[in-house]
Amino acid sequence: MISWWKGAALALAAVAGLAAPPASATDIELFFPVPVDGALARNMAGLIKEFNDSHPDIKTTPVFTGSYDDTLLKTRAAIKAGKPPAAVIMSANFLTDLAIEREITPMDDLIAKEGKSQDAFMGRFFPALLPNAVIDRKVYGVPFHNSTPLLYINADHFKEAGLDPDKPPRSWAELHDAARKLTRREGDRTTRWGLMMPSNYDYGGWILEALTMSNGGRYYNEEYGGEVYYDTPTMLGALTFWSDLVHKAKVHPAGEQKGPAVTGAFLAGQASMMIISTGSLTFIRDTAKFPFRVAFVPMNVRQAVPIGGASLVQPAGLSEEKRAAGWTLIQWLTSPETSGWWSRATGYFAPNKAAYDLPEMKAFLEKNPDAKIAVDQLANAKPWFATYRTVPVRKAIEDELQAVLAGKRQPKEALAAAQKAADALMRPYVEDTALRLPGAE
Amino acid sequence: MTHALPTTQAALAAEPPAAQVRRRPGARLLLPLALLCPSLVFLALFTYWPVVEVLWDATHQVTRRGTRFVGLDNFASLFADPTFRRALLNNALYAIGTVGPSLVLALAFALALNGAGRVRALLRAVFFLPVMIPLVAAAALFLFLFLPGIGLIDHHLARLGLSGANWLGDPDLALAAITVLTVWKNAGYYMLFILAGLQAIPDEAREAALLDGAGPWQRLRYVTLPALRPTFAFVGVIALLNAVTQVDHVFVLTKGGPSDATKLLLFYIYEQAAERYDAGRAAAATVVTLGLLAALTALSLGRSQGPEAAR
Amino acid sequence: MSAPTSPLAGPVTREVTPRLARLLVAGLALVWAVPFWWMLVAAFRPAGSGADASLLPSLAPSLANFAEAWASADFPLYFVNSLVICAGILAVQLVTASLAGYVFARLEFPGRGFLFGLFLVQLMLVPVVLLVPNLKTIAALGLYDTLPGVMAPYCATAFGTFLMRQSFREVPRELEDAALIDGAGWWARIRLIYLPLTKPALVAFSIVSVTSHWNEFLWPLMVINSPDRRPLTLGLASFTLSAEGMQAWGLIAAGTFLVSLPLLAAFLIFQRRFVNSFLASGIK
Structure with a gap:
């Protein structure tokens, strides 16, 4: 009969061990949804691995958080519990609500630190995307992948x-x-x-x-x-x-x-x-x-x-260190190269217009004219x-x-x-x- | 899945004097309290305190301008919410739809499979297997079964030349589909108790009925069913409790839709709290649900002597 | 599952109705088995064969779906999390329930009836209904998104207390009195006399507790946010969602099979013990 008491003690010890998070340089989390068809989750894991390999001072964990709606719930729960992720791929139409509730923070100070004006920073994206990302003249999100x-x-x-x-x-x-x-x-x-x-x-x-x-x-x-x-x-x-x-x-x-x-x-x-x-x-x-x-x-x-799709946002309540690391991740994810690669892997169009000037993107559109139609429809897109x-x-x-x-x-x-x-x-x-x-x- | 509904008659009845632990009188209260302490701490944190909190939340309103006492306003707005009334109705229909058929099927299974033999043992295991898998796992399987057009059910109906249906997408069918899943999942569990109840029926009763020339239906009607009454009362209450507390499959299959057709009470509470940030209404709905559970439990205490048959 | 047979259980007479009923039930058993059968067939079918709805097993069974499921979701980790949650809950429950069970079975003190009633309240206030306030408490305790946070509300168990109390009361009092004379403390008495004599009840309680927490979904869904702390049920739900988008039904079948396997296997091996435990959970 002694045995199960011992087992209980062991189990408790194991639990205590698991409860403590491991410490290291800058650990950040990226919440991401899988809103539509395809092996997006696997692609995302590969993408983040590439980011971590090229940024040794940041360790990003991609966290699959379900549908767009579930991702909103999970993000809010994490904010309430005081453990917000450093970046979230958030359905673009949730930004207004999150901004009203002050659950996400504007990024204008980070943009200014880059020495860019808001117009120059956001001007890189297709104009139809801006009303869902810029609220009250403040930038609350950076478009990541978009759709119609x-x-x-x-x-x-x-x-x-x-x-x-x-x-x-x-x-x-x-x-x-x-x-x-x-x-x-x-x-x-x-x-x-x-x-x-x-x-x-x-x-x-x-x-x-x-x-x-x-x-x-x-x-x-x-x-x-x-x-x-x-x-x-x-x-x-x-x-x-x-x-x-x-x-x-x-x-x-x-x-x-x-x-x-x-x-x-x-x-x-x-x-x-x-x-x-x-x-x-x-x-x-x-x-x-x-x-x-x-x-x-x-x-x-x-x-x-x-438009549809998602923007990268940063929840309120992040430490300066995590916010900066998250911002680095966001910029990397929305660069023309990453944006273009993700677009080809999924079918979402790349919000960063420069992605379409890259040779690999031109070759891709040449081979897949259907993808071009998706981009062309952007001319008709509304928020x-x-x-x-x-x-x-x-x-x-x-x-x-x-x-x-x-x-x-x-x-x-x-x-x-x-x-x-x-x-x-x-x-x-x-x-x-x-x-x-x-x-x- | 498992609910304990002990025969509280026995529990609450006056007990024979327990062994007097021969100690100093001061220690008489100290030791019991010390030993109960671990349980009481957890009960206080996760059973008593939340009730206080829910009652407080239910009578307060958190607005953008602060929190204030609103009396029963939250309950008024709760009952004025057509979605909540729908959830109540849904839960009632779901309870009737799961409890009735589950019990009838469980009785049929138990009657047919009572006794020895490999085939019977195998069939009993077949009916019991769904009990052992998580409800979300069952839902994952039924996701494909119910898929319109290309799913398991529709595919085979089409091969017979029959029209399938949009099982989870039609507001008239979705709740029934969820109910079917629950019956599939739980009937085997209830069968277990009825089997045990059957074992407890004295052989003499059956022999006497046989000697009187009673046919199978008469034996069922006059011997078996009356003897099983306590078992049914007990299993029925378990099934009712399950109908309120088990909603995992709704999360996987329908999220309460379409058009609120599968919105059950617990899912409604979850939605109010997690999606609408309406703590007051979520708390009021919790109070109503707890009231229903309390009534059910009281019912079980009043009605059943506990299935001594299951012994 | 096979219950002891009474001599009359076999058909004594050759009546038509019971035979028809038995046939009908056998037919229903086939219906009952269909979801499981589909799960097996679909899980072992080569990926991308397109025959998702077929119930005929593939002639060339393949483990591709399992390999894919294994690669897409961290099932071993989810498994460990489920195991830790169940073991943790059970370990604490066994302590709290046997202590409280002993108190209510054998100690006499003022207010005992009241306290016992207070315990039984938990049977009605099922933790899952109180999930909203409980989540607040968990967050306030700093246990949000931790496995102990999933376990905490279940650490006290009215049902376990009740079960242990009933079993302890059946232990002959003379044994404890003898131990008292030898000077054994309460701890020694519980450990050396009560627990060894109530092993069946402990086993029954353990099986029921582990089964219900292994299969639990809603409460962990509320508490756990990090994927590396998900139990199997949460892992399966999220896995199902992403695989549903891919129309990968074989993959979902394989994932469901993997998640259901541990308890199904345990049940098939220890059938009788499981059945008796479930029965014990409902009676006394």
Whole structure:
């Protein structure tokens, strides 16, 4: 009987040993999400190894923190616990919320130390990315990898249906028409969907934003974190279009579709077209066993899409030493060379424009014209939905979107409900800012 | 998975005088308290204190301008939140959907597999295996089973010429899908207790029924089921508790969606606290959940003598 | 699993209904086995064969998925973390539960009933429901993102205390009295008399405790942030998420298999002991 007491003591000793972190020069952590398809986690490990090898005074540990939403949760938890990571690859639309809550710090002093002006520093990136990174004229994030939604089409299916794969749909009417021709049925059963778009949390809001913007909409107030425009004609048109594809034309499956399920269906030949992130481009290219093409997101009123992707941010509460080490990492990760390599490995476009002047990037685009289309679409790109409490405000519309796609709600009432829920969520901020008036207290 | 619901009747009843440890009178209280101390420290930190904290949080509101006492406002806004009401309803449906079928299946398994024999032992093991894997592991497997179009279920339905469904993506089906996973995971666990209950039924009762010419249904109705009543009461409460405290699969499979269709109470609490920073509402929801658990436990104390059958 | 058979357990009469029911249950067993069967088949299928949904085993089984899973996630480390968490919790629980169990079984003092009731409250206030305030406490204690932080809320166990109290009470009092006369202190009495005589209860409690904490997910999810401190369940969830994006279902199957294997193997080897422990967890 003595034995288990001894075992207990041993176990306790082991626990105590594990609890103490090992000490060394500058240990920093980089939180990174895996938002889309592909072996990103492995690529990231390789990238960080390269950084550590070339910077012996810094030891970076890459920490895979799940989806974009999970990464936000994990980062906030770490900040609360007083153990913030030195850098986080954060979904670009969370920066506004984090800045409002003062959970991330502006980088202007670090930029000034480099002897650069804010304009010179941020001018290196595509202009569409700036509104999600520069908030109140302060730089809160450095764009790391970015994306836009893209239309992917199965070229074989197009030919089979008598469509020209080199002329993908450009308007909603053409998209609707193509989807109709591409859908295959056996009796009541649909064996192939004309079009699929993901509608899970995070992805659904982004795709709906793309449709709304293509319909002339603004979606949210880019200048102020307390307003979203859910209950508007542009959004009603977008949601109704999606809903009709499902319930009227029956060319899009009903119910919530997860991103991986959409990619899976496309790769299995069960969906002929899909609108998903450019970030999946490399994965699709490597996996598809059939010829495919990509194209701009079809438009109704104008060509416009939101950006997606992530920026590097630094949480509040870092020691000077860690902040400096994190800044070194951030600069290395956003250099043209690293940025370009990551872009080729994933399909995200490189936010640093200089990456496209590098010879290896030129050669790559030559060989993969689809990647060039993703970059070209940037000309139409707008900032990404960002407010106070971005995630719940976004889920407010996503829950309604999922209900509409499942046939449980009509678009009109869904948007009214989403607007109401979103307004309630943002009320504390609104009352503290736009509605905080002189003489009221 | 494992819950202890001891027969508190026995526990709370007056006890026979314990051995008087013959010591000086002052030491009479010292020794017990010293020995209880380690437990009490942990209980104070992680059971009593959090209750105090939750009650404090539930009656206060943290705004951007500070913290203030708000009485029952958090509860009012909690019950005004359609998502919370949905979570309550979901949890009730989920509880009914998991407890009922699990118990019926567990009874069927136990009746069919009670007794010796290799085949029976093998089948009992088959039903019990899901109990031994983590709920997240079960969810990882069902992720592919439920995948629309190309997943295991839809693929094989298509081969039979049947339409599949978007199991986790359809708000009408998602909760049912989660329920199926839970039944698969837990029925074997409950089967165990019912098997033990069956063993405890005296042979004479069955023999007498047989001699009276009772058919299998009559024997089940008049002999087996009445004898199993305490077992059912006990297992039912365990199953109900599981329906409130086990939500790991929701994290992996649906994150509470689509359209709140799989939002269960504990997930709601997690979301309010971790995602919305609404400590007051999270605390109020915790209080409500604890109230429900307390009611369930009280129910179990009142109803069951404990499954002495399981002895 | 095989419980002792009563003489009448076998079918005495040849009735149709029970036979049909047995057939039905056998059919259900097949259904029950499908997820496991798929896991095995998919895990051992060569990667990239495209036949993810097939239930026919591959003719050329391959370990490629396992190699890939092994390389993509640090399963050995997760395994050690799970082991440390379970062993740590169990070690402390055995101490706290046997001490408290002894007190409630054999010591007489004012307020005993009240204190015992206070203990039993924990049966209702399941730690996982209190995860929000408990997380604050853990952070305040500086235990956030540490393995002891995962263990701490489970260190006191009302269930264990209850179980030990019941077992201790069945130990003949004369043995302790004899030891008292020999001048043995409380520690010696517990260690030399009570614990050796209640080994079955200790084993039962250990199995139940380890199983439930091995499979736990939500609380470690809240406490642990660093990947090198993740237990198996967290490791699997994060692994699943990244592999789902790759449509690598064979990989997920292999990872799930690796994570489930230790307890499944332990169960298959020590079936009877497991079953009896689970039963003991519910009774008395």
